[in-house]
Amino acid sequence: MRIFGLIGYPLTHSFSHNYFKEKFRREIITNTSYELFPISDIKEFSTLIATHPNLLGLNVTIPYKEQIIPFLTELEATAKIIGAVNCIKIKHSLSGQVSLKGFNTDAYGFSQSIKPFLKNHYRKALILGNGGASKAVEYALKKTGIETIKVSRNAKSKPYKADFLYSELTKEIIQSCQLIINTTPMGTFPDIHNYPQIPYEHLTTKHFLYDLVYNPEETEFLKRGKLNGAKTMNGINMLKLQADKSWKIFNLQD
Numbered sequence: 264m265r266i267f268g269l270i271g272y273p274l275t276h277s278f279s280h281n282y283f284k285e286k287f288r289r290e291i292i293t294n295t296s297y298e299l300f301p302i303s304d305i306k307e308f309s310t311l312i313a314t315h316p317n318l319l320g321l322n323v324t325i326p327y328k329e330q331i332i333p334f335l336t337e338l339e340a341t342a343k344i345i346g347a348v349n350c351i352k353i354k355h356s357l358s359g360q361v362s363l364k365g366f367n368t369d370a371y372g373f374s375q376s377i378k379p380f381l382k383n384h385y386r387k388a389l390i391l392g393n394g395g396a397s398k399a400v401e402y403a404l405k406k407t408g409i410e411t412i413k414v415s416r417n418a419k420s421k422p423y424k425a426d427f428l429y430s431e432l433t434k435e436i437i438q439s440c441q442l443i444i445n446t447t448p449m450g451t452f453p454d455i456h457n458y459p460q461i462p463y464e465h466l467t468t469k470h471f472l473y474d475l476v477y478n479p480e481e482t483e484f485l486k487r488g489k490l491n492g493a494k495t496m497n498g499i500n501m502l503k504l505q506a507d508k509s510w511k512i513f514n515l516q517d
C-alpha cells in the first residue's frame with residue numbers, strides 16, 4: 264500500500280483528504296491512500312516517518328510550513344528561496360535510509376490561479392499576514408514584477424518582519440495597492456465573522472481582493488471588499504492547483 268498524507272494541526276476540516284480520496288476513486292488509483300496526521304508538535308515528525316515505512320509523500324499545512332525545514336534532508340530551489348515547504352517527497356533506500364525533499368507548490372498554485380486576472384493591471388500588492396503562505400505569495404508576485412508590501416500584527420519583531428501594522432494602513436497605502444491578498448487564517452470556518460482590520464472604505468472598483476481562505480466560499484474579508492466595489496476571489500483554485508502539483512511531485516521517477 265502506498266501512503267500519502269497531510270501534517271498540520273489541527274486538521275479538522277481538511278480539503279486535501281477528500282480531494283485525494285475522490286481523485287483516487289475517479290482515476291481508479293488503487294493500493295494508495297491519503298491520510299491525515301495531526302501532530303500537535305513538529306518534534307513528532309521524526310517518529311511519524313520512522314513508524315510509517317510506506318509513507319511516500321506529505322503535504323504540510325498550518326502551522327508547520329516553516330518549522331518543517333530543519334527536519335528535511337534536501338530543499339528544492341524554489342522552496343529554499345521562499346523559506347517554506349508544503350510538499351515533501353519521501354524516498355526509502357534499501358539500506359533503510361530515508362530522504363525527505365521539500366518543495367513549495369503554494370507559489371505555483373497562487374501564480375497560476377491569479378494569472379488570468381493580472382494582465383498588467385497591478386503594480387503594487389498588499390499582503391496581509393507574514394507566515395508560510397505569505398512568503399509563497401510574495402515570491403510569486405515579485406516574479407511577475409509586482410512590488411509587495413506586508414502587513415502583520417507584529418510588524419517590527421523578528422523573524423516576522425513586515426512593513427506595516429494593520430493600524431498603520433492609510434488611504435494612500437490602500438489606494439496605491441490595488442491588489443490585496445489575505446494570507447492569514449482570519450475568517451476561516453468556524454470563526455467566520457473575523458476579518459483583517461484594513462480600512463475597507465478606501466477600496467475602489469479598481470481593487471482586487473484575493474483570499475487564500477476557501478472555507479467559507481465568501482469570507483467576511485471578501486464580502487467587505489465586494490461591498491466597496493472591489494473584485495474578489497477565494498483560495499479554492501489555488502488549493503486544487505497546489506494539490507495537483509504535489510501529486511505530480513510525489514510520482515516523479517528520479
Ligand SMILES: NC(=O)c1ccc[n+]([C@@H]2O[C@H](COP(=O)([O-])OP(=O)(O)OC[C@H]3O[C@@H](n4cnc5c(N)ncnc54)[C@H](OP(=O)(O)O)[C@@H]3O)[C@@H](O)[C@H]2O)c1
Nearest residue numbers: 325392393394395396397415416446447448475498501502
Ligand atoms: N488556498 C490555498 O491553497 C492555501 C495555501 C496555503 C495557505 N492557505 C491558507 O492561508 C492561511 C495561512 O497559512 P500559513 O501556512 O501561511 O499559516 P502560518 O504560517 O501560520 O501564517 C499565518 C499568518 O497569519 C497571521 N495570523 C495568524 N493568526 C492570525 C489572527 N488571528 N489574526 C491576524 N493575523 C493572524 C500571522 O501573521 P502575523 O503574526 O505576522 O500577523 C501568521 O504568520 C491558512 O488559513 C491556510 O489555510 C491556503
